[in-house]
Amino acid sequence: MPPTAVARSPLATPRALASSSSLASRRVQRTARGVYPARRPRRDVFRVMASASPATAPGDLISLLGTMDRTVVAERGALHLQTPLILSKPMSERFGRDVYVKLDAFQPSGSFKLRGIGYTCQKAVASDGARAFVSSSGGNAGLATAYAGQMLKIPTTVVVPQSTPAFIRARLEAYDAKVIVHGAQWSEANERAAEINASANGKMVHPFEVRSIHWSPYDGVRVDADTWTGHATVVHEIASELRALGAIRWVPTGGTLNEEEEEEEGEKAVPAMPGAFVTCVGGGGLLAGILQGLSEVGWGDDVPVIAAETIGADSLASSVDAGEVVTLPGISSVAKSLGAASPSPTVLEMCLKRRVGSKKLARPWRTTDRDAVEACVKFANDHRVLVEPACGAALAAIYSGKCDELKECGEGPIVVQVCGGAVIDLPTLAAYAKQFDVDFD
Amino acid sequence: TPLVRSAPLSAKLGAEVFLKMDCFQPSGSFKLRGIGAAVKELVDAGADGVVSSSGGNAGLATAHAARALGVACTVVLPTTTPASVKAKLESEYGAEVRVEGGVWDEANAAAEALAEETGRGLVHPFEGETTWAGHASLVEEVDAQLAEQGAPPVDAFVTCVGGGGLLMGILQGIERVERPGPVRVVAAETKGADSFARSMRRGRPHTLEDGVTSIAKSLGAATPSATVLEAALRYGRVQPHVVSDADAVRACL
Numbered sequence: 001m002p003p004t005a006v007a008r009s010p011l012a013t014p015r016a017l018a019s020s021s022s023l024a025s026r027r028v029q030r031t032a033r034g035v036y037p038a039r040r041p042r043r044d045v046f047r048v049m050a051s052a053s054p055a056t057a058p059g060d061l062i063s064l065l066g067t068m069d070r071t072v073v074a075e076r077g078a079l080h081l082q083t084p085l086i087l088s089k090p091m092s093e094r095f096g097r098d099v100y101v102k103l104d105a106f107q108p109s110g111s112f113k114l115r116g117i118g119y120t121c122q123k124a125v126a127s128d129g130a131r132a133f134v135s136s137s138g139g140n141a142g143l144a145t146a147y148a149g150q151m152l153k154i155p156t157t158v159v160v161p162q163s164t165p166a167f168i169r170a171r172l173e174a175y176d177a178k179v180i181v182h183g184a185q186w187s188e189a190n191e192r193a194a195e196i197n198a199s200a201n202g203k204m205v206h207p208f209e210v211r212s213i214h215w216s217p218y219d220g221v222r223v224d225a226d227t228w229t230g231h232a233t234v235v236h237e238i239a240s241e242l243r244a245l246g247a248i249r250w251v252p253t254g255g256t257l258n259e260e261e262e263e264e265e266g267e268k269a270v271p272a273m274p275g276a277f278v279t280c281v282g283g284g285g286l287l288a289g290i291l292q293g294l295s296e297v298g299w300g301d302d303v304p305v306i307a308a309e310t311i312g313a314d315s316l317a318s319s320v321d322a323g324e325v326v327t328l329p330g331i332s333s334v335a336k337s338l339g340a341a342s343p344s345p346t347v348l349e350m351c352l353k354r355r356v357g358s359k360k361l362a363r364p365w366r367t368t369d370r371d372a373v374e375a376c377v378k379f380a381n382d383h384r385v386l387v388e389p390a391c392g393a394a395l396a397a398i399y400s401g402k403c404d405e406l407k408e409c410g411e412g413p414i415v416v417q418v419c420g421g422a423v424i425d426l427p428t429l430a431a432y433a434k435q436f437d438v439d440f441d
Numbered sequence: 442t443p444l445v446r447s448a449p450l451s452a453k454l455g456a457e458v459f460l461k462m463d464c465f466q467p468s469g470s471f472k473l474r475g476i477g478a479a480v481k482e483l484v485d486a487g488a489d490g491v492v493s494s495s496g497g498n499a500g501l502a503t504a505h506a507a508r509a510l511g512v513a514c515t516v517v518l519p520t521t522t523p524a525s526v527k528a529k530l531e532s533e534y535g536a537e538v539r540v541e542g543g544v545w546d547e548a549n550a551a552a553e554a555l556a557e558e559t560g561r562g563l564v565h566p567f568e569g570e571t572t573w574a575g576h577a578s579l580v581e582e583v584d585a586q587l588a589e590q591g592a593p594p595v596d597a598f599v600t601c602v603g604g605g606g607l608l609m610g611i612l613q614g615i616e617r618v619e620r621p622g623p624v625r626v627v628a629a630e631t632k633g634a635d636s637f638a639r640s641m642r643r644g645r646p647h648t649l650e651d652g653v654t655s656i657a658k659s660l661g662a663a664t665p666s667a668t669v670l671e672a673a674l675r676y677g678r679v680q681p682h683v684v685s686d687a688d689a690v691r692a693c694l
Contacts, residue, residue, distance in 0.1 A: 076591065077589060081443050081445070083443065084442065084443075084465045084467075086465075086467050087467070089533040089534075090533065093532070093533075103465060106443050106445070106462060106465060108443075108445045108446065171448065171449075174448035174449060174451075174452050175448055384464065384469070426694060
C-alpha cells in the first residue's frame with residue numbers, strides 16, 4: 001500500500017490505543033513529564049505528514065522513499081520530511097507557464113541536505129554500527145548532520161573554520177553537536193575533522209568499538225550512493241505530488257496509457273511528465289540525486305535538468321564547457337553554499353553522458369550574484385519564504401527571464417527545487433540587496 | 442503541513458516546542474482547512490459559486506477552494522480595501538471582486554444579499570460547524586506527527602485568535618484525539634485586537650469600543666464569535682494572552 005497520508009490519515013483510522021488496557025501491558029514512554037502509552041510510529045510511513053498531500057491514485061506504486069533501504073528507515077521512518085509542492089502563481093505568471101516549487105527550505109535542518117545526509121547517517125548506524133558522527137561543514141551539511149545526530153541520539157562533532165558565523169555555531173549547538181573551531185578555511189577544518197574521526201576509531205577510545213563517519217559535504221566519503229539515494233527522494237515526492245495535483249497524468253506502473261484515455265478532441269491532454277527540473281549546483285550531490293531520481297521514476301530519458309550556478313561559483317558549468325574537471329582558483333560569488341571549487345568527478349561524468357545527442361538532459365546555466373539575490377527577494381515577497389543566494393540561483397532561472405536553457409523543454413510544468421539553506425537571515429538579505437542595488441520591494 | 446521541532450524556541454523555553462507550519466498551505470494560511478471544507482460542502486449541495494466578504498486570508502482561501510473545485514467565486518470588499526488586495530484576488534486567485542460599502546459590515550451585508558439573490562453559498566470567515574471541523578484536522582495531524590517523531594503528546598497549543606474559528610477548531614480537535622491529560626490552549630491576541638481576551642474576562646461577547654487599532658489586521662474581529670467564546674469558557678483551559686504590536690513584529694522577525 002502506498003505510504004501516503006490520506007490512506008493512513010488519522011481521520012480514517014480510529015486511535016489504536018484502547019483506554020481500558022493497562023499501561024503495564026503496553027509499551028510506555030517514560031519522559032520527564034510522566035509516563036505515556038507509547039504510540040509506535042507506523043512502520044511503513046516515514047514522517048509523511050498526515051494529510052500532507054492528496055492521495056496517490058490506486059495502482060500507483062511510487063513510493064516516496066524511492067530506493068532507500070526499507071530495513072534502515074523502517075523503525076523510525078526517514079529523518080527528512082515530505083515537503084510541500086505548490087503551484088507558484090506569481091512565478092507561473094512571470095514565466096508564462098505553470099511553475100511548481102518544491103519547498104525543501106522547510107526541511108527541519110533548513111535545506112534539502114537532510115534527505116541525503118539523514119539517510120547516510122541512519123544507514124551508518126544500522127549497517128555499520130556507527131557510534132559517532134563527524135562533519136567539517138559550517139554550512140547546511142553540518143546542520144543536517146547535527147540534526148541527524150540529535151534525532152538518532154548519536155554524539156556528533158562538527159569542526160568549523162574560524163570564518164563560520166557565531167549564529168551557525170549556536171545553531172549547531174542547539175542540535176546538541178559539539179562544535180570545534182579550527183583553521184582559517186574549510187580544508188584545515190576538514191583535516192582536523194578527519195583526525196578526530198581517525199582517533200575515534202583508534203585504540204585510545206573506550207573498549208567497545210566506536211565507528212564514526214566522516215564525509216566531505218558534497219559527496220560523502222562512505223558511499224556516494226547513499227547520499228544521492230536520499231536526495232533522490234525529492235523526485236519521487238514530486239512525481240507523486242504532481243500526479244495528485246492533476247498536473248501530470250496518472251500512468252499505472254509498468255503499464256501504458258489506455259487508448260481511450262488519449263487526448264480527446266478539443267481538450268488539452270494533461271502532460272505525462274514535467275517539462276523540466278530546475279536546481280542549483282554546488283558540489284553536485286543534489287544534482288546527482290535528482291538525476292538518479294529521474295531515472296528511478298522513468299523520466300531519465302526525457303526530462304531535462306537546468307543546473308544553475310552563480311558566476312564566481314560556476315565550477316560545474318566550467319567543467320562541462322571544458323569536458324573535464326575544472327578547479328576554480330577561488331569562489332568569488334556571495335552564494336557560499338555553491339562554493340565547491342571543483343565538482344564531483346562522478347557528477348560531471350553523469351552530466352557529460354547526458355549531453356550526448358540532441359536532447360541535452362543536463363543543462364548547466366550561469367546567473368549573476370545580482371540576479372540570484374533579486375530572485376531571493378522576489379521569492380520572499382511572493383511566498384514569504386527566505387532562502388540563501390545559492391537557492392536564488394535556481395529561482396533566477398524563472399525570475400530573471402534570462403535562462404535560455406528553459407526554452408527547449410517539454411510541454412509539462414516546470415518544477416523548481418527550492419533547496420533552501422539556513423545560512424541566511426533578513427539583515428543579511430537586506431545587505432546583499434543593498435550591495436547589488438536590488439529593490440527590497 | 443510540516444510539523445517541525447524548533448531548536449531555538451525549545452532552547453529558549455526549556456521545553457519541546459514544535460511549529461505547525463500552516464503558513465505553507467497553498468492559500469497562504471490555515472484558513473484553507475476549514476473554508477476548503479465549507480466550500481466543498483456548498484458545492485456538493487449544488488451551489489455553482491461562492492461569495493465571500495473577506496479581503497484577507499479567508500477571501501484567499503475561498504477563492505482558492507472555489508477555483509480548485511471549478512466554481513465561481515465573488516468577493517465583496519469595502520472601498521477601503523487596498524488595490525493590491527483586489528489585484529491579488531483577481532489575477533492570482535481568479536476571483537471576481539466587487540467593491541461595495543465603506544466598512545466591512547456594509548460589504549458583508551452586500552455579500553449576503555448577493556448570495557441570497559444568486560443562490561450561491563456565502564462563506565463566513567470564521568463561523569460555521571463545517572469550517573470549525575475543517576480546522577480541527579490540524580490537531581489530528583499534529584497528534585499523529587508527534588507520535589511519528591517519537592515525541593510525547595501535546596501539552597499545550599499556542600494559537601492566535603481573530604474571530605475564533607481556529608480556536609474552535611483546535612478545541613474540537615483536542616476532543617477527538619486521545620490524550621493522557623488536559624491540554625492547555627494559549628489564545629494570543631495583540632493589544633488593540635483583543636476582543637477575545639476581554640470577552641473571556643467578562644464571560645460574554647465584548648465589542649471593542651474603538652474598533653481594531655492593532656496592526657495585526659487579520660485578528661481584526663471587533664467581536665468574537667459567541668459560540669466559540671462559550672466553548673472556550675466551557676473547556677476551562679483556554680488562556681488568553683495579549684501582546685503588543687511591537688512584540689508581535691519582533692516575533693515575526
